Amino acid sequence: MTELEKSMESMIVVFHRYAKEGGNKTTLSKKELKKLIENELPSFLKSQKSSDTVERIIKDLDENKDDELDFEEFLPFVAGITIACEKHFDLCQEQKGKK
Template sequence: MTELEKCMESLIFIFHRYAGQDDDGRKLSKKELKKLIEEELPSFIKAQKNPQTVDSIMKDLDLNKDDKLDFEEFLPLVAGLALACEKCYNSREKKGKK
């Protein structure tokens, strides 16, 4: 597998590992989302001072308002974080060159 294929597999694998913790194995409940963020994105959650962060993330991502996130609803979180990380990467690159 290529590196990118491995990344995609990891994303799917991680999503299902957390989504599978209650009866609905295909969607993340708020509790599961919270656990995923705390365990897989610890520096992200530490940077957020607001204790309501998980609630507001859930609200933003849950497009069909069933209080659960399917994989399609979960992806924008990863994409958004990847975008933010890439911006940091770019600014570090610029600083490094000067």
């Protein structure tokens, strides 16, 4: 697999790892999204000052208003962070150092 294909697979695998934990197995609840962000995007969370970050994210992304995020709704969130990460290089510096 190419590097980009691996990245795409990782996004899918990570999404489903958290989505399947409870309730609807194919969507992320608020609790599951919070856990995903805490475990997989710690530097993003650090960059957010307000405590209602997760709630705000769900509100912004939840197109069909079921209070859960399916993969299609989740993807723009990852894309948004990726763009921010590319613009503010320091934000992902930490993660790059780990590899």
